[in-house]
Amino acid sequence: MASVPEDKNRLVRLAKEMRVENRSAMDKGHRASAEYKKRRARVESASRGSICSRHGSAVTCRHRPDSVKQPPKSILKSKTSTGGTVVTRSQSTSAETGKENSAGKEKSNCIHVEDIEDEDDEGGEEDCDTDLENEVAKSQISKADNSVEYLYDAACQRFALIPLSAFTRQLEDADIQLNNQGLSSKDMMAISIALLRNTLCTTLSLAGNDIGEDGCRYICEMLQDNVSIVRLNVADNNLKTAGAKLLSYMLKMNAGLQALDASGNGFIEHDAKYFASALQDVTFRLKELDLSHNNFSEEGGVLLGAALETNDTIEKLNLSWNSLRRKGAIAIGKGLRSNLGVKQLDLSWNGFATEGAKEIAEALQKNSTLVDLDLSSNRIDAEGAAYLAKGLQANYTLDILKLSKNPLTSFGAQLILQTLKKSETCQLKTLELFDLHLEKDAIELGHEVCELRPEFDLVYGVSLGSKPNMYGGFKRRTVKEKEVERPKEPLQILLDFVQEKGINLMELFSQFDEDNSWSVSRDEFKQGMKNAKIPLTNAQMEELLDSLDKDGDGEVDFGELMFGSKEFEDKQREREEELRRAALAESLCDTAVLVAERADSDGELGN
Incomplete structure (x- = not known):
């Protein structure tokens, strides 16, 4: 249990003293x-x-x-x-x-x-x-002497502080943003005193200030008396174990707070017990909790998973980037089976792998409240996808499933899509497979699912460039977006036609040039295109002629046709090279993250 501060009413006492002096x-x-x-x-x-x-x-x-x-x-x-x-x-x-x-x-x-x-x-x-x-x-x-402005000015005078203009400008705002202001612990004391009786502020953001234990203590003491603030952001403040204790105690005492962001605060595996204790307390009322980017590891995952079994108030929970691994996945899966509150759960970047996916899939068969589940970047392969597909068969509440950056392969995606095609129970509306290359069969199956389920949306990685799969670059798209894909440029259609027929541009142009002058009028060019049955509309023909007739004399000569085609191909090569570089950079970044994650799981990092 979190230790109670020796003087938990210190801020209230100081505020009263300042009011008496003022009065x-x-x-x-x-x-x-x-x-x-x-x-x-x-x-x-x-x-x-x-x-x-x-x-x-x-x-x-x-x-x-x-x-x-x-x-x-x-x-x-x-x-x-x-x-x-x-x-x-x-x-x-x-x-x-x-x-x-x-x-x-x-x-x-x-x-x-x-x-x-x-x-x-x-x-x-x-x-x-x-x-x-x-x-x-x-x-x-x-x-x-009860105003926020007076209390803040009096506190600054007493503690010899320069008033923070970013705070004074927002004294009457409902949303007070003090992110990345370099606040000290004394600054936090003055701000906390000022907010003791504040009834206007409902959201307080203090992310990225490195306020540490003392700053966290003042905020928690203030929140024991203030019930108007419903959203608190203390992310990236180096709170560590002492901060976990203070936040846990405050969550048990405060009945008004609904959302807490405590991500990136250096919490370790043993600190999870404080948050688990708060989650299991009968006075706990929080609805949104973000504990991402900490280091709870497997033991912390076990503690938090056990807390989920009895908690029914949390609706949105973020545990991403915590290295929960297999044991953590098992505990959280067990907790989800009986949990009746969580609707949105982010478990990305935790290294669950196949066994972890199996536990989560079994939880999906029992859970009846989860709506949005993020399992991205968890090293889930095709076998893990098969377990998830089985879990989806019996689930009727999940709307969004995110599996991006997992080595599912196109086959694993097909297993899930087959379940969506056949299952009458599953109500999934969005399947995210960002940065995953799908083969033609998987994409066609996605179209079939969309036809059966008009509300369904498949988001996947599509290869770029004129030569598919050559460079492995991917663009985030959806099946629905493919249906409204922009048509090819007219010159590209012409070049594709020449390549398909096995002829060259000179042979094609000679069919248009009846007098062998190596120059044709616009009407002659249009009639020749129609006779050759090149699939271009009248509007596309006009666009093509405008791009080829560089001198604007109303005629197209063979030199203009050759120059236009060469210029177009050069631009295409430049575009493909840019895409290749972008894809390579993204691939290197993903590889670096994967190597770091695997090294972390093997205990190599930090040694």
């Missing part, structure tokens, strides 16, 4: 301002001759009707804690002349009438305005 400072300033306003009002009132007369114990205000009498000043009580009696200015003056030695004592027990508010005076506009100002000011203080 105290603002309240003090406001009291001083209010006192100044009251004294200023009294001075202005006196200058207008509106000071009340002092005659005995009753006070009559000259600017008010005589019928409105004020209570005797002798009965007004002080609001001070000393409980002293309020006296008039005349009484105070007589007291001062008679009792100068006890002046200090009297001042401590009484205040003058002009220094207190007349609570029974309903016509005192200045006092009413002051009361309203007090309420407004208190409201403003409360709003200010």
Whole structure:
């Protein structure tokens, strides 16, 4: 179980302290301002001759009707804690002349009438305005010291940080993006304090900042109090084992978070137990979890697979690039058989090989929720494809199956396509076979499946160039795309016709040139093409003539025909050379990845 931070409410305590300090400072300033306003009002009132007369114990205000009498000043009580009696200015003056030695004592027990508010005076506009100002000011203080902007500024001042402009610009945004900002642990503390009471932000992205354990701790503490953030991205932050513990504890405490991306954080096989513990906890509510590009290995795969058996909340799970291997595949396959939540699962680049494919295929026969499965780059061969084809026969929920970059061969693809053609249960809509060369039989079978299943889409690798399979270059295409393939260029059709008939361009041109002038008009050229039954439409003939008639004189001579054909062939060779280089570069890249993967499985890397 993840260790609980000793002071898990540290951020909350710091935020409260800063709010108290702010409230105290603002309240003090406001009291001083209010006192100044009251004294200023009294001075202005006196200058207008509106000071009340002092005659005995009753006070009559000259600017008010005589019928409105004020209570005797002798009965007004002080609001001070000393409980002293309020006296008039005349009484105070007589007291001062008679009792100068006890002046200090009297001042401590009484205040003058002009220094207190007349609570029974309903016509005192200045006092009413002051009361309203007090309420407004208190409201403003409360709003200010709870705002994200105030909390962030106060935190930056306390920890001697320069405010991050990228953060301040997004304070009112629902999606706060702070990827690759080089944030320190103190930066994360200030940001976490600011987000404690934030209710606007729903997505927080902090990928690529290398925040480490301390930064992760602040984020997790904040999320124990903040339930508005539903998507968190902490990918590539070097969290390691300590971060795995903190994230696991936070996932058990936070009921609002729905998606977490913790990929590329250096988690090792033993760290999987923390995430497995969270997945099996009854309080776990996460729906999307990305743990790709870590190094859980086989043992980690076993732990995560066991957790999948009981979890029913995760809908999207990414475990790609984790070297789970055979044992991991077996455990995950077992977990999938009873799992009722996962809909999208990415297991690519894990080295499952044939045995792993067999376990996943058996899981497909039992699983009733999985919709999207990615098994790309797992060294699955034709035998593994046969197991998967068998698993698909009994599955009725899977829509997308990705098997790109696997050595299935065209035969393995045919086995899966045959299942789709015959099975009434399988509902597969997309089969991805990127970077895999399919033979003609497999492509034709794909067309048959598309005819039977209009919603089905086969994505595969098609060889490029005028000479198929010569260089092994592949282009990603679909069977449906082939049906709308762009027609050949007119000159290519002409050259193909000459090659098919076993004649050369000179022999063909001589059939058009009746007067042996080695030049024909456009009409003569068109009529000769029709007589020779070359499969060109009128529009294609016009396009061909425009490309051959370089000088625009309305005629095509034999030299223009030869030059045009040579120019076209040169362009074709250049294009094929570019494709060959691109295919070679891609092949070298794939080979390097495969060699590294095999060396990793043999334990050669890192030794």
